[in-house]
């Protein structure tokens with residue numbers, strides 16, 4: 001697969017002006033400015049192939065937004081090489097801008113006092129989209145996002161979910177091949193999150209668009225991204241399949257049984273670590289490669305009504321990666 005996005009030793013440092021507190025601090029700072037360097041992105045490299053959907057995970061302040069901004073050419077990198085669709089992002093050539101889009105869940109690009117449709121017209125003009133193409137794309141996006149009833153309403157009167165769907169449509173009118181999405185579902189209710197997620201999956205299927213997305217909601221990442229990057233304090237600490245990360249961090253599964261006879265922890269202990277027992281129901285923590293063997297043994301030893309084998313919650317696993325610094329360099 002040819003690389004659509006190629007990042008080599010990218011760093012982005014911010015120089016932040018340090019001010020001591022109080023009036024004297026301001027005065028001192030006036031004469032002798034102190035700067036502190038924030039290493040927001042620190043020597044990261046990766047390749048993303050055409051049509052891939054990659055999830056970008058990391059705690060707050062890890063450097064995700066900075067990376068997306070540099071990739072889309074909004075910020076100039078401190079060092080490193082970036083190519084997106086064959087262009088160096090920071091040159092911001094028109095031909096490059098036509099192929100990408102950046103959607104930030106916390107920023108609006110729609111004009112607040114006008115109906116979304118008018119903002120779309122502005123984008124049509126900016127991107128010089130031929131009228132016929134525009135109509136076709138608009139129709140497709142309107143159908144996929146169910147925008148018909150909201151397009152003519154003033155943007156300020158839309159619900160957050162409606163507005164986000166319009167933001168997405170506005171960002172996709174020029175049919176970009178690469179989508180940088182920074183928390184596109186933030187603040188949306190669960191149903192609307194799922195809708196946006198389905199839309200993105202469908203858009204990727206139809207057009208083979210390449211997507212790099214950050215989200216606070218693991219459900220987005222689980223549903224959309226086979227591959228993930230984990231970034232921590234500017235360092236890329238993981239690049240690989242989500243499943244492989246889950247296995248690495250949590251090499252266990254939960255085996256839950258329901259029986260016809262009350263259970264006790266002691267008789268279960270020889271099958272695995274007992275997570276919980278509640279008379280007719282128990283959950284054991286079992287190494288991944290032993291789950292089916294253990295389930296079979298349980299069947300022989302207890303009057304089983306039901307067995308379920310569950311993966312630990314991905315949200316919990318990712319949380320542990322950050323709190324326990326499992327991947328840290």
Ligand SMILES: Nc1ncnc2c1ncn2[C@@H]1O[C@H](COP(=O)(O)OP(=O)(O)O)[C@@H](O)[C@H]1O
Pocket residue numbers: 014015016038039040058059060061062063064065066067
């Ligand atoms: N414009 C800026 N000026 C100075 N520091 C910044 C700026 N933007 C972000 N930072 C800092 O860079 C680091 C990475 O931020 P960011 O890329 O927003 O992380 P994330 O999106 O993962 O939460 C943080 O320490 C943040 O405070």
Ligand SMILES: [Mg+2]
Pocket residue numbers: 064065066182
């Ligand atoms: Mg961010």
